[in-house]
Amino acid sequence: MQPPAPDAQLAQFLCGELPALAELYDRFAHALDPFDKGRDQAEQQFEATVSSWYDLHATGSNSSQSTGETLNYHDFRKAVIRLCKQHLK
Numbered sequence: 665m666q667p668p669a670p671d672a673q674l675a676q677f678l679c680g681e682l683p684a685l686a687e688l689y690d691r692f693a694h695a696l697d698p699f700d701k702g703r704d705q706a707e708q709q710f711e712a713t714v715s716s717w718y719d720l721h722a723t724g725s726n727s728s729q730s731t732g733e734t735l736n737y738h739d740f741r742k743a744v745i746r747l748c749k750q751h752l753k
Contacts, residue, residue, distance in 0.1 A: 674740070674744065674747065678717065681717075682751055683751060685710065685744070686747075686751040686752050688706045688707075688709050688713070689745065689748040689752075691703060691706035692704070692710060714741050714744050718740045721735075721740065
């Protein structure tokens with residue numbers, strides 16, 4: 665049996681936090697006014713949340729580390745954005 669894909673592991677790690685993050689992503693990624701302060705605040709909150717989750721994910725004891733597979737921040741962020749887009753669909 666193969667181990668779960670990194671996105672599946674990440675979705676499990678994020679659990680119930682993903683809907684709130686997807687809403688933040690939607691507010692800044694699909695904003696009609698690129699100069700809106702709310703858009704900038706949503707982007708800052710999104711980046712701060714993803715960064716703190718990465719720190720927890722990278723330092724926590726999870727199954728991806730036990731197999732030697734770790735994501736760098738860029739790949740982690742891309743995977744979170746992909747999960748946010750899937751949630752928004």
